[in-house]
Amino acid sequence: MKITNVDIYMLDAGAQRASRRPICCRVWTDEGIYGDGEAGIAFDYAAPAGVGMLQDISRLVIGMDPMRVDEVWQRMFKISFWGQGGGPVVFAAISAIDIALMDIKGKALHVPVYELIGGKVNDSIRCYASQLQFGWNEDVGPRGTAEEYAAICRYAMDDGYDAVKLDFTMYDRDKKDIPNAQCEGFLSNDFYKMVEERIAAIREACGDVDIIMENHGRTDVTSAIKLGELCDKYNFYAYEEPTTPLRPEFQKLVRERVKTPLAAGERLYSRWQFLNYFEDNSIQLVQPDACNCGGISECKKICTMAEAFDVKAQIHCAGGPISTAAALQLTAATTNFAIYEHHFRSTQSSIARLGKYDYQPQNGNFSVSDRPGLGQELSEAAIAEALVHVTVSEP
Template sequence: MKITQIETIFVDRYLFVQVHTDEGITGLGESGAWGYLEASAAAVETFKRYLIGQDPLRIEHHWQYLYRWSHFRGAAIMGALSAIDIALWDIAGKYFGVPCYQLLGGKTRDKVRVYYHVFGDTKEKLIEGCKQAKALGFTAVGHLTPFLDESRDVPYFKTHVDKMQDAIETVGRYREAVGKDVDLCIEIHRRLTPAEAIVLARGIEPYQPFFYEDPILPDSFDAMALVAEKIHIPIATGERLHTIYEFEALLKRGAVQYVRPDVCMAGGLTHCKKIAALAEAHHVGVVPHNPLSPVSTAACVQLAACIPNFALQEYPIGENEPPKSEIVKSALKLENGFLIVPDVPGIGIELAEDAAEKYPYRPREVKTRLHVDGSVVDQ
């Protein structure tokens, strides 16, 4: 079997990669470099110069060849490599007639617990979102900020005490709204300094969040370790990291209790299985990052199905509604806050033939928030 063609397909706000073979088997993957999809598509075009004519089943060899040939790294390149890797695993599963997880060691669970996205630019909307998620049967909610999902057009300013007290009070209201039936995954979006992150974590500790996600920028593993050392709630981080080497640097510092590899960014199924094994050796759970399409969700479920230290899966809003529900032929089955692990060959999902025509590409606007003094704010 040989690779005959590789397509990059822009749909809505997503970049898909389809790998075709001379036996009529096609594999599907997705790039997670959502801010740089055009650059990621260009990287796929570069990789094609090597991949056309190759045996698609030599997945690890191709991964190493493409990762190591030019010595350059980064989100756009790793998103491209991840999309190709997922597509190759999809081909392998279809070729052997089994789900990808079967080729990765077999199934460790029959269903995958998920957390539901909650959004809102007011506390009331966020609290109502938590209640609605509970009513829908979810046992965990995430993407849940104590700072509100405010517009980036609005200049930011708060005093330290107002910022901290208001955020602590907000998390308390989330807990009050859902009781003990729902876990809270508190999302900070890297917007705090280490000092602020420590103050806020100590303040929300009584509400026992499942995890405290990305409290600071991911650039310094030592700074993340400092925060982890001084707080008593679990840190979840890793969605901006790309390699086993970066995750090992976090893990050996005790800077993370839940790693968050993005299957569409951190090297696909090949590399994320290794990241999960590193985490397992440190008694750390895996919460795959997934802000993308149902294709990403399907790939994440394949990973969750075959690793022993899976903890929780991010499940973005709208998977069963347009446009997401019409991008793919059929979504994964959700029951009472769990995705059922599919038993079909490959990653278990197919792109709709008319997806690109029905939902043309929408490039993301380059926009970040500013402080009232004109400086850049992390949000």
Template sequence: MKIKQVDIYQLHWQGLSPVWHPVVVRLTTDTGLTGFGEAGTAYGIGSVGTVGVLQELAHRLIGRDPAQISQIWQDFYQHSFWAKGGGVVFYSAVSAIDIALWDLKGKALGQPVYQLLGGKVHDRLPAYASHIEYGWGPFPRYVTAPDDFARLAKRVVGQGYSGIKIDPLNFERGKTFLPFRGLLDSHQLQEAYDRVAAIRKAAGEQTRLIVDCHAKLEPAAAIALAHKLAPLNVSYFEEPISPQNVAGFATVAQQSGLPLATGERLTNALSFAPLVDSGSIQVLQPDLGNCGGITSAVRLMGLAAAHELSIQLHVCGGPLATAAALQFEAACPQFLIHEEHEVNRKPANIASGRYHYAPVDGSYAIPDRPGIGQELSEQAMEDAQVTTIREEE
């Protein structure tokens, strides 16, 4: 079996924010078998660059045996020059291809990917409701009032979720991500506290509460916010500052009193290692679509095991991203909880997958279809902008 064609899909999600640009790759073999993988740059800036890298890497794939996943990964790493720089756009392209290769192998063997990773260690995967400040409904709606946070918290607890995550730092009207912040003033600290406190009161003390700062703060501001939130029993503090600031992470870890988490902007194990070695983080959050795919995530699983740390995959993309995450999490002993991002509830997102996986009573059953258990829907592929690289006749 060899790869004869690579299709790169730039999806169009009607009705969603214009900043969303999911990128999916499909590998087709000479036997007709196909494998799908999704890049992790669906949001923000970078999807066009990912498409460009995928086009270049596709030429290295044509004619290759897709079963040689590690060999292909090493080829990209050793011979692409930029791979050793750790750039997210480059690794998003590698990740999409790697996931598609695992999908192909699972389909060829008639097995779900979790079986190829050693089998299930979890029968169900508990999930938390991620970023309810974006509305937690079929249409985007950004909320800022504590009463709205309380209302949405009651809704997700009623749906069975065991945890909730929010970013409480959206202060400026019409903006969902703040510019880089230095020290927060007393009004901002209180407003952030009021939002998180409203969720804690509505959700109860048994609900896991995760606070995400999207790397907006400087260390001093992150420490001040952590101290302000201390009475609310925050489970862990996600990306309080830039993950590139290893010394800053150590300072925040020492002075905040909260477990720290990061990983969605990091790539291979080498980029996680300084934070892990410094003892700064307790929860690794790689994104399968950014970190180098399943192959790289397996190495991170070993890193987490060696340091007795938890893994909570960052999952923020299309149905392929969710499906791949479920397969990996099922086989991951360090798995903590699944991120059910609010975008996964949007009708346009759901329609882009051939199958729909959703939590029931706040947890996922593990799909047992071969491969990652998901493909693009025919409509999604028809509506997408497609670039094809194929074997020359």
């Protein structure tokens, strides 16, 4: 079997187009089997770069055997030159191709991807409702007051979830964006009080629900330690991206002062970048994204390495339907699995319609498809309405 060509798409997420432009690929073979992959840079500003990078990376794999996944991965990683720099755009492209190859291999062997990476160990996958400051399901819109934070968490719990994640630093009480500078250094008393008001309201309304505080790297060491006091005081499940991912030692400084387990990994690429965090015990919940850390094959290696350091795993997932399918296949075969992220954006029909199947949890738990390969592919509408479509057929 040989790879013959690669179709690359920037998908139209409709109502979410301004903040989400999923970048996907379909890798074709000379036996008619194809696989779909996704580059994990759908949101923010990198999506157009993902299209260009996928075009260049695809030229490296034309003519190769898609069943030899690690051989193809090494070629993309080393011959691309920029691969060993570990940047998000090049690794998102590598990831998309890798995911598509795992999809092809599963289809060729008539097994789900999880059977290719050790077999299923998790039948029912517990989820948390992620990024509730944006809303949940049909209840869309930013949150401001403490009462609104409590109400949206209660709404998610009524939907069957017993764990939630929120960024308490993103919006002020009037639902206006909080500048990054206000989240750094010496926090004002009013800022600190606002965050605690929200947390206390959630605890009162939702009892022992597991809460993850998400900072998106907006805080620095000084402010992260201060907010970490609240995580400890209110018994949080985890504390995510408290500092910039560019400096592993910063997160270690937070870990030395905060008891709540620290989570990070969605902006780390390849096993080499994760190793520093494992060695200094600055991550307790690792969150690699299969669509930007190097694909399914690399994400599996990262999770296995994490287990050797007593680190639990949660696959980061904030993209389109292919991203969800890849994350679920990995989670099914992850022995150190802790919890699964179901993102607010994934509850929206504008994202769900991009996949042939709409995967949603039931009562806060996912089951994993036993269809061959990923168990998901791009919908006909996603392909027909793509904002960009490029085909690569020559090295």
